[in-house]
Amino acid sequence: MQLQTSGIDTPDNPRALRHKLKTYRGPRIARSVVELLITAVPFALLWGLIWGALHLGYWIGLILVLPAAGFLVRLFMIQHDCSHGSFFHSRRANDWVGRVIGILTLTPHDFWRHSHAIHHARSGNLDRPSIGGIETLTVREYQDLPGLQRLRYRLYRHPLVLFGIGPAYVFLLDHRLPMNNMRSGWMPWVSTMGTNAAIVLVVAGMIWLVGLGPFLLVQLPITLLASAIGVWLFYVQHQFEDTYWRHEDEWDFDQSAFSGSSHYVLPAVLRWFSANIGVHHVHHLCSRIPFYRLPEVLRDHPNLQHTGRITLRQSLACVPLALWDEQKRRLVSFREAGTKRAFQTDLASR
Secondary structure, three states: OOOEOOOOOOOOOHHHHHHHHHHHOOOOHHHHHHHHHHHHHHHHHHHHHHHHOHHHOHHHHHOOHHHHHHHHHHHHHHHHHHHOOOOOOOHHHHHHHHHHHHHHHOOOHHHHHHHHHHHHHHOOEOOOOOOOOOOOEEHHHHHHOOHHHHHHHHHHOOHHHHHHHHHHHHHHOHHHOOHHHOOOOOHHHHHHHHHHHHHHHHHHHHHHHHOHHHHHHHHHHHHHHHHHHHHHHHHHHHOOOOOOOEOOOOOOHHHHHHHOOOEEEOOHHHHHHOOOOOEHHHHHHOOOOOHHHHHHHHHHOHHHHOOOEEEHHHHHHHOOEEEEEOOOOEEEEOOOOOHHHHHHHHHHOO
């Protein structure tokens, strides 16, 4: 799948474009407050409706799980903007709103803000460890692995793991302990343990209010669905065929930000629930732009509407892509990389 860029005046200087985009960085406080209210209040109302519908039949309440998960995804996107300092002028306001939302999204805000900043700083660099991203090997790296490690990677890249088991593990378990950041000082532990304590208090209060069974029946499907949606969005934003990966000596921050992030074109209702996160090429180039101002950028710079463009239907073709081909400079599937036969031969020889 080739992204639609031919015939379009694609910016040749992402660095110059980044400077132009700085004019959109300022948040509008009233708009930020409204966006927060029209996301948090409906989420709470839907949660209550699902709980209230339990005595009528669980399947009736499940109908409302999808929109509730959509509002939880949108809350996470607001937390995401807070992590970039783009939702309010005040860092304190950004941090505390992000921390409170982090209780609902099961994401320790300060720790995630730190790891997400590293993701922005290193995205597309083959020689620097990926933090907060999806593990991606080059064809050569994969072929050099022993059989069992190849099997591990193939299982990791399987859709059921990436978009099912993986999201549940990340949000329910992995975010509970910063085990991969033992040398990052006290911040990851304070952030994680503080969020865990707040989660325990909120969960205990909700169980006292509605009961353990009803709480799990309502919250668990919302959390699992929202986490899967969030991981899918993150996947499509960077794991498309013509994304950008380079070694350190060739890697460029601005080029990686712009060319390594897609413009995921979604239907209007999905664009609203995902808080315009699909305009990811612009976001990575200038992360201080509030999500509600990203459409302004596309309106004022029409060429950016076509750069890195991928539709909802096209995004399904991204699922098999699992390896970076350094010669072709694009993501390829295991089959296209010619690794299937080598993998089977290696396993047979064990």
